[in-house]
Amino acid sequence: MDIETSTPVANLTHAEGLWFKDCGLIIQAETTLFRVSRDFLAMRSPVFADMLSMPTPVDAEMMEGCPFVRLPDAARDVTYFLKALIYSEFFEPWPTKALFPVVAGVLRMSHKYQVDVLRRRALLHLSSQHPMTLDDWDATGKNSMRAHGEFLLEVILLARQTSALWILPVAFYNASTRLDIEILITGLDGRSLETTDVIACVQGLRYLDTTATSNILDFLTPRAIPGCVLPVACAQKRGAKRSEVEAWRVYEPQEDTNPIAPLDMWEQSDYHGVDVCGVCRSYIESFHRSARQSLWSRLPEIFGLPPWAELEQLKTEALN
Template structure:
């Protein structure tokens, strides 16, 4: 390495320890860390560092010198997670998607199981495999803004073989990403051909048959047995008005996405109805059943294994 090349490099803040004997370069950033510490936590680094150094191997300040193909950001976050426990605490400690993504990419690549499990636990908490957990889920801050992050999470799940994240990750891609971006990609990446085709097919079903199924409770059956409003037809009229309004929510402007079935009718929307208790309970039951059926279908929509198999994968990965 020439003197001018060395002068263009910067030491990573908080990750340069003078008493340690390994120097790593990622992009134009240098890290000086303990060779033994890194090898003890990563089988990949252990294997890499155990190889005899060639006679002409690069050195810096008398230390072994390793160039990594990873981004400086990923390596910075990864090493901080290894060295400073407070920089990446277990779920439900607050964090950001940037941190989760860097930790997961690097811990998967370098086989640091403890950090990989921790990162997957953060993502799994907001990509549930049970409808009940989805219903109670509050959108975490690290999922915002939704469009690019949804796409990046789907790419990350594929890259790290975390398939149980994909039904919800791809559902969010369908919800927040226009079809052209699904096919062409964005600055955050491009889905693989399998996921591209699956998402385009899923959008068609979710916006048509799926949306109709989730709203059927508003007019099927036309008369609910035991309705207290007969013969005034107050309940039927209220249900029909609500269905007409809900139909407009399925529409989308060019370049935007329509509401999809799992969010098309929310808890607050029940207040739109002026119906008797019998009709209300019957409709809530029909809506819950339709929502469960759509949830059960999500893995199939995206050409993934069924929920039971995905849950098995999740349990094994997080064990």
């Protein structure tokens, strides 16, 4: 139990939907009060069970005749956590959609207070938006949490805090390619990365913007392709398209835009803009797929993380 200086009662508010008058435990987080069942909380969390099993001192703080506990956690996190415990429909298993702040709050609290069922559920939600295969990455689409820039730093912090290292390759890729360098270094909304993670993002970004992007676009290099029926014309068309695509890499900081990241640089529909023979078309499609898969395979290494196979094992152990 965390004992701190009491907050003036006038500033405290009851949490909506989490103040049960017939329950005997009052919890304070920031300026929010929760009144819940002591036995229920102890049954679900071994950490709370240990806290609440301690003999109550004679001079212990009470409120409305109930034991009183202050938590150092954010009131929002405590709200999400308790609602997930009490209301079955509030935080349903994946693939039911869940807002990222809810996932993050439940994961932080369930990890800290050892509520394994909620921890696994939150990790599944987070993992669904941070795939471990290229096919799953492509299927995730633009509407996933990876497109929500305001949460990119928090995902990394959350993965580190809860030892969910398999989240980090995609989380680092997203942060390094979608956030401004200043935000990566100094943080956002009071949240900042550890120095080692900042370095990983910056070094990874240098590789992605140079070597990785060159490798991804190499299928448009106007080289001779065995079996091509129009070698001169096809080479010219590939070269012209390469010049056009290079313009996508332009960085304009004053316009708050970043170059297109290498994994997103070319889509299936873009092939329609390359009018080459069938032999060349098959070649460039195969070459591009291979280059993207090669980059994906190296993604953990680029950011100084264990290989995918090791990360997959960590994920399996955490979710079983």
